[in-house]
Amino acid sequence: MQIPIFMVDAFTDRPFSGNPAAVCLLENDLDEDLHQKIATEMNLSETAFIRKLKPGDDFTKSSCFGLRWFTPAKEIPLCGHATLASAAVLFHMEKNTNSVLTFVTMSGELKAKRGEDHIVLDLPLCPAYPQELKEVEELIKAAVGDMIVQDVRYSPHTKNLLVCLSDTYGRSVLEDLKVSAQCFLSAEKTGKVKGLILTVKGNSSEKGHDFYSRYFAPWYGVLEDPVCGSAHAVLGSYWSEQLGKKEMLAFQCSRRGGELKVSVRDDGRVDIAGQTAFVLKGNLTL
Numbered sequence: 001m002q003i004p005i006f007m008v009d010a011f012t013d014r015p016f017s018g019n020p021a022a023v024c025l026l027e028n029d030l031d032e033d034l035h036q037k038i039a040t041e042m043n044l045s046e047t048a049f050i051r052k053l054k055p056g057d058d059f060t061k062s063s064c065f066g067l068r069w070f071t072p073a074k075e076i077p078l079c080g081h082a083t084l085a086s087a088a089v090l091f092h093m094e095k096n097t098n099s100v101l102t103f104v105t106m107s108g109e110l111k112a113k114r115g116e117d118h119i120v121l122d123l124p125l126c127p128a129y130p131q132e133l134k135e136v137e138e139l140i141k142a143a144v145g146d147m148i149v150q151d152v153r154y155s156p157h158t159k160n161l162l163v164c165l166s167d168t169y170g171r172s173v174l175e176d177l178k179v180s181a182q183c184f185l186s187a188e189k190t191g192k193v194k195g196l197i198l199t200v201k202g203n204s205s206e207k208g209h210d211f212y213s214r215y216f217a218p219w220y221g222v223l224e225d226p227v228c229g230s231a232h233a234v235l236g237s238y239w240s241e242q243l244g245k246k247e248m249l250a251f252q253c254s255r256r257g258g259e260l261k262v263s264v265r266d267d268g269r270v271d272i273a274g275q276t277a278f279v280l281k282g283n284l285t286l
Contacts, residue, residue, distance in 0.1 A: 003030075006093060007044075007280035008085035011227040011258030013117075015277045018258040019227035021085035022047040024284065025059060025094075038284065039070035045222045046071055046082040050090070053104065059094040067103035067110070073221025077106040078158065080121060080229015080272055081258075087112030087119050088276040118261065118273040125270040126233040128153030128162045135190050136161060142187040143179060143196060143216070155234045159194035162234055167201050171212045174200050175253045181216040181223040194219040197231050199238075202251075209259075210248040211239045227258030229272050236262040236270045 004025040012018025022042040026049055039047035050059075051066040059065075067086055069079035083103060090096040091114050103110045111122040131154040133140075140149060140163055148166035155162065165174070177198070184196060195217040202209040213235055215228040225231070232250060239248060239262075248262045261273040 001286045003284040003286065005280075005282055005284050006085075006089050006278065008088055009277040009279055010081035010084045010088075011229070011252070011260055011274035012256075012277055013275040015279045017256045018274075018277065019081040019225065019256065020044050020279070021079075021082040023082070023086050023089045024049045025089070026051040034286065035068065035070055035075070040072045043072050045225045046076070046079045048079070048082040048086045050086050050103075059090060060096055061098075062096075063098040063100065064102040064104065065090075067105050069105075071217075071220045071222050075106075076220055078123075078230040078233075080123060080232065081227055081274075083110055083112065083121055084119055084229060084274050085276060087121070088278070091119065092276075093278070093281070115273060118275055120271050120273040121229060123230070123233045123270050123272055124157070125237050125264060125268050126155045126157045126160075126230075127237045128155040128160070128234050131161065136188070136193065138189060139184055139187045139193065139196070142183045143198060144177065147173075147177075153238060154192070158230060158234055159192060160197050160231060160234050161193045161195070162197045162199065162238055164238070165198065165200045169200050170203055171200070171209075171251070171253055174198060174212050174214060177214070179214070179216065179224070181218045184216065184218050188219075195231065197234060199235060201242075207251075208249055209251045210243060210245065211235065212251050212253050214252065214254055224254055226254040226256040227252045227260070229260070229274070232260050232262055232272050233270050236264050236272070240264040
């Protein structure tokens with residue numbers, strides 16, 4: 001069996017930056033255990049599987065597909081960058097003729113819209129609520145040491161803990177922070193945290209970015225996710241409230257780095273736009 005596979009760098013316009021995802025196009029149903037085996041073999045933060053929903057569907061003409069995401073360790077309920085990569089494969093490699101694609105996922109229906117130089121993802125907005133510091137103090141200490149923490153929030157939908165550092169810190173401090181994410185597993189005592197977002201307010205003199213972030217998910221086998229779209233469904237909600245803005249430009253300052261345009265809507269959704277770069281096209285032989 002031959003399965004077309006692509007490697008796409010998401011939230012960047014340059015190869016070898018942004019967040020890489022593998023995307024597999026499934027003509028037929030795949031044995032359940034093979035999804036995880038392929039994702040483990042790819043060893044990227046996510047491998048996406050696009051599947052046809054009914055006989056007669058066509059990757060070039062149909063507008064609705066099934067979509068699943070796997071880390072090297074397990075299946076996850078939402079992944080922004082691999083959704084962006086999946087839409088890019090259909091729009092740019094399969095030459096899909098639709099302007100909007102719908103993906104049926106564990107997080108409901110997600111839409112991807114073709115833009116001039118971006119693809120726009122329609123994702124659920126994920127509010128984060130005040131979190132009792134004492135419950136997560138050890139985890140925060142493991143992540144940022146004695147740095148000043150300005151706010152702590154928890155997103156029950158994504159199971160992400162958001163830690164906002166003091167406004168006295170800037171992008172360079174977040175970039176230079178040495179993090180041992182493997183230590184988070186023993187430091188997290190509540191059992192409810194599956195991802196850690198570190199964020200700081202942007203500086204208007206630095207390329208107009210409204211906020212910066214880094215994201216860690218060792219609970220899913222991903223020590224640091226280079227650019228995480230789903231984390232920005234949380235960050236978008238938080239920073240829109242803090243800044244009083246609906247339209248924001250964000251930068252995730254991992255070693256690879258990536259830029260996202262975030263637009264908070266009034267209907268409980270968020271548009272996250274980004275670019276992509278293709279680095280590989282081939283076939284899996286099973």
